[in-house]
Amino acid sequence: MDQITAILDRLPALHPKEIDLSLGRMHRLLKALGSPEKRLPPVIHIAGTNGKGSVTATMRAILEASGKRCHVYTSPHLVSFNERIRIGTTGEFVSDPQLFEALNVCEEANGGEEITFFEITTAAAFWLFAENPADVLLLEVGLGGRLDATNVIDAPLVSVITPISMDHEKYLGERLADIAAEKAAIIKQGCPAVVAPQEDEVLRVVEREAARKRAPLQRFGQDFTAMSDQGRLAFQDEDGLFDLPMPSLIGSHQITNSGMAIAAVKAAGLWPGEEIAAKGLRSINWPGRLQPLVHGPLVDKCPAGAEIWLDGGHNPGAGVTIAAFMGEQEERSPRPLYMISGMLTTKDPVGFFRPFEGLVRHVATVPISTTNNGRDPFELADFARVAGLEATPFATVEAAIADILACAAKDGEAPRILICGSLYLAGEVLAANGMPPR
Template identity: 75%
Template sequence: MDQITRILDRLLALHPKEIDLSLGRMHRLLDALGSPEKRLPPVIHIAGTNGKGSVTATLRAILEASGKRCHVYTSPHLVSFNERIRLGTDGKYVSDPVLFDALQRCEEANGGEEITFFEITTAAALLLFAEHPADVVLLEVGLGGRLDATNVINEPLVSVITPVSMDHEKFLGDDLTVIAAEKAGIIKPGVPVVSAEQDPDVLKVIERQAARNKTRVDVFGQDFVSQLDQGRMTFQDEDGLLDLPQPVLGGSHQFANAALAMAALKTTGLLPDEDVISTGLKSVNWPGRLQPLTHGPLVDMCPEGSEVWLDGGHNPGAGVSIAQFMGEQEERAPRPLYLIAGMLTTKDPSGFFRPFDGLVRHVGTVPIATTNTARSPEELADLARCAGLEATPFPSLDAAIADVAACAADDGEAPRILICGSLYLAGEALARNNMAPD
């Protein structure tokens, strides 16, 4: 066991609960560290249910194309914890020695007090961001917003809210407007807000919170739009129209995510000219989100000619977007679709699976080795059946792939395979395929 794993294990044991939303412990630790949250480069703060990572990746790509250095904080990671922290000094994930030093200083400053894993590791990220030069910090909310550990930033450049839907009900509430209020908790006095298209009730919550903070909200579909036009993406607002390449990330929802990122940059005065935006859009990289797998040991196990996709989306909203994309692929090039899915106990599998009804040949459900909070394959298969899908539990990812191979041999057709349902499973698949993010 290496020193990073050992210290992360110690930090994980500092609180009896994995999630305990509060800001008191963060403020205590940050005070002990000399208040690094007050010494950061300008911050763009991103909350929402789906699309936070894609928007953050697009923001980074466009900013770096314009010559800006970006610190980036996202969660969870897929393969290595280092993926959560990217330093603008070299544009790479934090190295093991630098990460270990920051975690160790946070551990010492905390003095053994109760604090959640996400809180103390967020403090480590903020400490590193304060100590290394960059032009912008892209700070992604972990859970909710109002009481999230990232919400210690008093005056970001802009608050970005991606689509809000049902997720993490145990911690955020089981009503969409209650969840929206938690997300809108990142809105600060006088700081502009840029929002995705939202459910009307969600938008009312966001607009009320913005009004309380005497700031404006620019909303996708009202103040700015994007769409596909003859193989290109257009972005339009009151100032005119931009003609841009399609987002490299898969799915029609990525047009809205890219537009949200551009609107946020325009609000802050950081949006570069059309040519630079185009360069940035062509370089967006966000693994585990409708990611095609074209080679590697895992792909070699699949039937010859298989089309293999990977996505870590895990809630009903993500299910709708992923199913829509798979439907588009079916129209383009018909072939039988097989899902291989693993999900956590905190998620709504039936809500995730339901949009795939009528589209999927079969679902193979699998365990997730990297977490102890995954549903059993048997329970997940039952829930997939409740959503109208045929499903069979398997003891491993390899076993599920072998079953697809057997079915494909009987059918005589090369299948389309989607590994989905959890970022943890996506991480396992990437590791199994020797494709750690970089």
């Protein structure tokens, strides 16, 4: 076992619960570390249910195209923990020696006190970001917002609220308005905020919070918009109409995500102009989000004409988005769609599966080996059936693919395979296919 794995395996023992939303422990540790959160580069803070990662990746691409050095903090990772922390000095994921040093520093400063895994690793990220120079920090919320470990930033350049839907009800509340209130709490006094298209009750909550904090609010669809226009991305706000290339990320929902990223960069005062932004939009990299697998061991097993798509979406909102994209693919190039899915016990399987009714021929449910919170494939298959889908459990993704290929061959068809339901599963698939994120 290497040193980093050993320390990451040791840290969860510092708190009896995996999730315990509070800021007290975080403030205590940061003070012991010399308050690194007060020495960070200017921050863009991102909360929401879906699209946080894509919006963050798009902002990073635009800012780096303009020569800015971007620290980036996201979670969870797909294959390696290092993916959560990107150091702007190099533009790369944190190196093993840097990560080991930061974790050691935080473990020693914590002195064995109670603290969650996410809190102490977030503190390690802040320590790294404070120790290494950069122009901006793109800081993604882990869960919720109000009591999330990242919400120790007093005055961000801009707060970004991506689409909000039902998720993590156990921690954030059973009503959509309650969840919205938790996420909108990253908006800070007098600091600009940008909000994505939302349900009316969500938008009302965000608008109230922005008004209470006297935070200038930019709303998608009212103060700015983005749309597809003859194969181009058209972004419009009070400054005019920008003609840009479509983002390199796949799916019509990425038009909205790109519009959010552009609006946020502008609100932060970092807009580099159309030409540089266009370069950035063409270079976005965000694995595991409607990612076509075009080479590797899993792909090599498939016949000519078959497709494998990978997405880490795991809640009802993501299900709607992914199903819409797969419907577009069916219209463009008809072929039978098979799903392979693994999910965590904390998610809503029926809500995720329901948008695929009538679209997916069969669901193969699989376990997730990289977490103890994976749902049993037999139980997950039952949930898929409740959502109106035919389903069969399998022991591995490889076994599920083999069965799909056998069924498709019997029918003389080249299948379209969608692997989805969890970022943990997406990470396992990328690792098995020799495609770790970079």
